[in-house]
Amino acid sequence: MFTGINTLGLSIALAASFIIILFVINELNYNNCHKNRKSVYRVLNFYNAFDRTLTRTPFILASTLKEEFPQVEHAINTKNIRDFTIQYKGEDILVNNAVASSSEVFNIFTLPLINGNTTKALLEDKNAICLSRNLSEKLFSGTNAIGKEITASINKEEHVLTVTAVFEDIPQNSTFKAECLINNSFTITYANKHFGTTNAETNWDQNGWHTWVRLISESNTSLIDSQFSILENKHMGENPAYHYSLQNLSDVYLRSEKVMNNSIQGNWNSIKIFSAIALLIVLIAMINYIILSTAVSSGRSKEIGIRKTFGAKDNQIKYQLLTESIVLTIIVLPLAIVFMILGLPYAEELFQTNLPIIEANILYYILSYFILTVLIGIISGLYTSVGLSKLTILNILKDKNMTGKKKNFVRSGLIIFQLVIFCFFVASALVIRAQYQYSLEKNPGFHNKNVLLIDIKDRENYTPFLNEIQANPNVIMASGA
Numbered sequence: 001m002f003t004g005i006n007t008l009g010l011s012i013a014l015a016a017s018f019i020i021i022l023f024v025i026n027e028l029n030y031n032n033c034h035k036n037r038k039s040v041y042r043v044l045n046f047y048n049a050f051d052r053t054l055t056r057t058p059f060i061l062a063s064t065l066k067e068e069f070p071q072v073e074h075a076i077n078t079k080n081i082r083d084f085t086i087q088y089k090g091e092d093i094l095v096n097n098a099v100a101s102s103s104e105v106f107n108i109f110t111l112p113l114i115n116g117n118t119t120k121a122l123l124e125d126k127n128a129i130c131l132s133r134n135l136s137e138k139l140f141s142g143t144n145a146i147g148k149e150i151t152a153s154i155n156k157e158e159h160v161l162t163v164t165a166v167f168e169d170i171p172q173n174s175t176f177k178a179e180c181l182i183n184n185s186f187t188i189t190y191a192n193k194h195f196g197t198t199n200a201e202t203n204w205d206q207n208g209w210h211t212w213v214r215l216i217s218e219s220n221t222s223l224i225d226s227q228f229s230i231l232e233n234k235h236m237g238e239n240p241a242y243h244y245s246l247q248n249l250s251d252v253y254l255r256s257e258k259v260m261n262n263s264i265q266g267n268w269n270s271i272k273i274f275s276a277i278a279l280l281i282v283l284i285a286m287i288n289y290i291i292l293s294t295a296v297s298s299g300r301s302k303e304i305g306i307r308k309t310f311g312a313k314d315n316q317i318k319y320q321l322l323t324e325s326i327v328l329t330i331i332v333l334p335l336a337i338v339f340m341i342l343g344l345p346y347a348e349e350l351f352q353t354n355l356p357i358i359e360a361n362i363l364y365y366i367l368s369y370f371i372l373t374v375l376i377g378i379i380s381g382l383y384t385s386v387g388l389s390k391l392t393i394l395n396i397l398k399d400k401n402m403t404g405k406k407k408n409f410v411r412s413g414l415i416i417f418q419l420v421i422f423c424f425f426v427a428s429a430l431v432i433r434a435q436y437q438y439s440l441e442k443n444p445g446f447h448n449k450n451v452l453l454i455d456i457k458d459r460e461n462y463t464p465f466l467n468e469i470q471a472n473p474n475v476i477m478a479s480g481a
Contacts, residue, residue: 010376011332013285015339018369019347020278022340023355025364026173027266030253033171033360034110036214039073040249041221043211044259045242055261056207057244059188059200065211068231071219074107077209078176079187087151088139095135098154099178100187106167108214109176115146115166122164123183129161130181136166154182155190172356175252175264176212184209204236213246221246280421282372287418289329290380318385325381326374333373454480 031037043061046053062075077100084098103123105111114133122130129150136145145163152161161182170177191200191208200206215221225245232240247256254271256262348355357365469478 007328007332007335010285010289010329011335011339013281013288014332014336014369014373014376015343017278017281017285017372018336018340019343019355020274020281021368021372022344022357022365023274023351023353024271024278025361025368026356026358027254027271029358029361029364030173030266031175031249033174033358034176034249036108036110037249039215039217039219040108041213041215041246042249042252043213044245044247045207046245048241048243053245053259054207055210055259057209057211058204058207059184059191059209060202060204061244062209062211062213064231064235065213069224069227071215071224072213073216074104074214076102076104076108076212077184077187078105078212079184079209081154081182081186083153083155084180085153086139087153092153093138095179097177097179098182099176099180100182100184102184105181105212108212109170109174111167111170113165113167115144123181125162125164126183126185127159127161128164128183130165130167131163132167132179133169135179136163154186159186171358171360172354173358173360175249177264205241207242221248280425282376284418284421286376286380289376290383321385322378322381325384326377329373329377329380330370333369336373337369 034040042055043057043065044053044055045057057077059077062077065072066075079100081098081100084095085092086095087093099105101123103121106113106122114136122128129152131139131145139145139150140148145166148163150161150163152159167181187209188200191206192198195206197203197206200208215224228244232243236242247259252262253264254266254268256265344355344357466478466480469475
């Protein structure tokens with residue numbers, strides 16, 4: 001009975017810690033789906049007048065870096081198209097991650113092709129489009145999409161595009177996200193129209209694109225950062241308004257707290273908090289396992305006495321008990337993984353975050369779960385095996401096994417430590433709940449009820465829309481900027 005309870009309790013605790021480890025690994029291994037991530041960099045733009053670092057750069061920067069910096073092997077501009085819809089069976093399908101770039105995007109990011117023989121000229125034609133597997137299946141289910149035509153609305157203008165390639169869906173742990181790729185000429189045309197210019201592709205003051213570069217192996221990034229000053233003075237004068245720097249793709253997710261306009265960003269504090277919670281859960285599980293294992297193992301004193309009578313050494317008994325403990329915890333591992341998978345939806349709802357099982361991280365999951373499980377088996381097994389292996393035949397006959405002040409003191413200490421951790425969890429939960437209730441009930445100092453915020457992307461129809469809202473008798477006040 002004790003063994004069954006011990007196994008079930010350990011598997012549940014491991015499942016909880018596995019969920020947290022899943023989150024931590026996903027956060028720490030962001031962008032590991034790109035094979036060349038160590039040599040891929042994003043160009044950051046520091047605005048001297050505002051003392052702010054942004055991600056937007058001029059379109060001409062990418063080609064200039066490729067021409068003037070020998071360390072730059074590939075360079076591209078990327079820009080998300082906000083208003084991109086595809087006409088399909090009489091309906092308009094909104095594509096959230098439509099990205100304009102050039103063919104070199106396949107040389108910088110890992111985008112394996114499903115259909116398409118080469119990546120050299122996939123986006124050279126103005127009307128070319130590359131689809132993700134998911135979008136291709138939605139539009140051309142069961143057929144080869146290469147060469148098919150698509151009618152798309154790009155920034156309120158209708159265009160007929162030809163599919164030149166289909167690439168694998170980009171994993172969730174990627175900073176660069178795209179459901180389809182189109183030619184960058186659409187962004188230049190829109191920028192010229194929107195800002196009333198004719199030179200968006202050569203204007204150093206028009207910062208509207210992300211610039212990504214892939215450096216030649218073993219390039220000195222510090223040297224490149226120092227060379228940026230020469231480039232800035234050459235193209236923008238002696239007192240340039242902007243200063244460029246490089247940020248490695250691996251640092252984009254977790255080390256961009258001072259970068260504005262960074263749409264996808266992690267939080268080191270969340271990783272630290274979740275890691276601490278996982279550690280405390282593991283400690284509780286380990287203490288429970290040790291206490292129950294001691295209760296179970298103490299009943300084996302007669303077996304140990306018989307083995308010692310027939311000549312068994314202390315080390316032989318110790319290694320046997322330790323091995324049994326490790327094997328038992330390994331047997332629990334599959335059950336814990338099942339509980340983890342079943343508990344993921346509830347954990348996502350509790351923590352208000354996505355906890356996907358990412359294929360590129362599977363090896364990290366397996367190694368972490370296996371090492372943690374074996375570690376618990378070793379630590380808990382050492383406590384019982386060392387104590388039982390040192391029992392003498394005389395003490396066993398007198399029924400003095402696993403008793404005494406020292407044993408009780410250690411066991412009591414473990415129980416007290418476990419209760420301290422439990423009380424810490426309860427106290428933390430109560431404090432967080434009290435703070436949450438306080439924030440809900442406190443007067444914010446302004447009227448925050450029955451207020452709607454509407455994001456209007458179509459600036460041309462903004463004024464008529466605002467007038468229509470103000471004319472509604474149910475609207476007390478309406479304004480915007």
